Amino acid sequence: MRMDELIEKKREGQALTESEIRFFIGGYTAGDIPDYQMAALLMAIYFQGMNRAETVNLTMAMAESGDMLDLSDICDYAVDKHSSGGVGDKTSLVVLPLVASFGVPIAKMSGRGLGATGGTLDKLESISGFNVNLSEAEFRRVAREAGIVIVGQSKSLAPADGKIYALRDVTGTVASRPLIASSIMSKKLAAGASGIVLDVKLGRGAFMKTLEEARALATAMVQIGVDAGRDMVALLSDVNQPLGVAVGNALEVAEAVRTLRGEGPPDFHQHCVEVAAHMLRLAGKGERWSELAGARAEADRVLKAGAAFEDLRRMVEGQGGDVSQIDDPRKLPQAKLRYNLHARASGYLAAILADQIAWATLTLGAGRRAKDDEIDHAVGIEVHCNVGDAVTAGDLLMTLHANDEASLQAALDELGAAVEYSPAPLEPLPLFHGVVDGREL
Ligand code: URA
Numbered sequence: 001m002r003m004d005e006l007i008e009k010k011r012e013g014q015a016l017t018e019s020e021i022r023f024f025i026g027g028y029t030a031g032d033i034p035d036y037q038m039a040a041l042l043m044a045i046y047f048q049g050m051n052r053a054e055t056v057n058l059t060m061a062m063a064e065s066g067d068m069l070d071l072s073d074i075c076d077y078a079v080d081k082h083s084s085g086g087v088g089d090k091t092s093l094v095v096l097p098l099v100a101s102f103g104v105p106i107a108k109m110s111g112r113g114l115g116a117t118g119g120t121l122d123k124l125e126s127i128s129g130f131n132v133n134l135s136e137a138e139f140r141r142v143a144r145e146a147g148i149v150i151v152g153q154s155k156s157l158a159p160a161d162g163k164i165y166a167l168r169d170v171t172g173t174v175a176s177r178p179l180i181a182s183s184i185m186s187k188k189l190a191a192g193a194s195g196i197v198l199d200v201k202l203g204r205g206a207f208m209k210t211l212e213e214a215r216a217l218a219t220a221m222v223q224i225g226v227d228a229g230r231d232m233v234a235l236l237s238d239v240n241q242p243l244g245v246a247v248g249n250a251l252e253v254a255e256a257v258r259t260l261r262g263e264g265p266p267d268f269h270q271h272c273v274e275v276a277a278h279m280l281r282l283a284g285k286g287e288r289w290s291e292l293a294g295a296r297a298e299a300d301r302v303l304k305a306g307a308a309f310e311d312l313r314r315m316v317e318g319q320g321g322d323v324s325q326i327d328d329p330r331k332l333p334q335a336k337l338r339y340n341l342h343a344r345a346s347g348y349l350a351a352i353l354a355d356q357i358a359w360a361t362l363t364l365g366a367g368r369r370a371k372d373d374e375i376d377h378a379v380g381i382e383v384h385c386n387v388g389d390a391v392t393a394g395d396l397l398m399t400l401h402a403n404d405e406a407s408l409q410a411a412l413d414e415l416g417a418a419v420e421y422s423p424a425p426l427e428p429l430p431l432f433h434g435v436v437d438g439r440e441l
Helices: 003-011 018-030 035-048 052-063 091-100 120-124 136-146 159-169 177-190 211-227 249-260 266-283 292-305 309-318 354-364 405-415
Strands: 079-083 106-110 148-152 195-202 231-238 337-342 347-352 380-383 396-402 419-422 432-437
Touching: 003 018, 003 035, 018 035, 018 052, 018 159, 035 159, 035 177, 052 159, 052 177, 052 211, 079 091, 079 106, 079 177, 079 266, 091 106, 091 120, 091 148, 091 249, 091 266, 091 292, 091 309, 106 136, 120 148, 120 249, 136 148, 136 309, 148 309, 159 177, 177 211, 195 211, 195 266, 211 231, 211 432, 231 266, 249 266, 249 309, 249 380, 266 292, 337 405, 354 380, 354 396, 354 405, 396 405
Parallel strands: 079 195, 106 148, 195 231
Antiparallel strands: 231 432, 337 396, 347 419, 380 396
């Protein structure tokens, strides 16, 4: 088989066979195929796309390019979640303890964020001592003893994706649906789950801006999982405005703690209940919560009662974190400066621009512009309002948490007019725009 022939075949819009896909994934991972040929093939895929079978074959070849985690010593049926990332998205910090509180073990590998705010690992590292770099033996021990563990993604998981993603990043081939779907799903499939809930975000604070784009990506990922024999569901959730109140690492941990104690912002509480309900439905074979309505009611009850906080506590303890900081979140890193922003006008809030809030949070130091940047866990923005709220000029809208005057001023400039007003009442934004259910594909 020759790489130049495969490039020409895809350039002409023909479908690649499974053995052709395995040839270029294996060859590129081993270093036998040079970057320039792989880049040409990626560009051909970018323009010509891939059909369902090609996308699944690509995903499986990338998943099998490294270790395939076997979680059968931890549980019979592992359930996982993945979020495509949104502003203020601290859902994993609440949903995973909540699901674990039902006796469903959680053994999860998460990523770091690049861009506006940190990822789940960065948020957890706001807690002193919390170790996301456990050995595989420690990972399994904490999962068995605490019932929940969250660590960084092992480098031996889907190494082909790591190499290809780095090449896509510098060759204008990131924004390709089959390449994004196979990239995300290769890591999920290698991480050992039988059931996967995808939280695909859309709107100003997300990668996918429209419902059509988000639905198409969600469908591609659900199809891959179904064809690979997994139980799949994708939620299409709105992040035109930030999710919950807090944006920024330690602020988000504090909000997750409040939510686990039953005192979270209503939109975030409801979002977590919905994601947890889908995970419980997948994992709940034969249990009373194996139907979505039952799972939703149970998840809501447990969250309101504060009963899942203990599961977060056990995980923090098992991973070496300072439990006193989640018992009393005022002990989490605190920024030196607070600056309140007030409503400039009276009326109804027509938009709270999640993307501008994200960039301002990055400017404060909560996220990374480059892969190896240090992040400041203490800084961030609290957004005390939602689209549709009635406000009077002077009402408190946001609080910026900064560690120096210069970054505060730069963040205020970045924020600009992040809030838009309407004289007429408006509907609140929906939390979800729909579901793509693997049973229907
Ligand atoms: N996240 C990934 O892991 N891969 C992509 O291609 C895009 C987002």
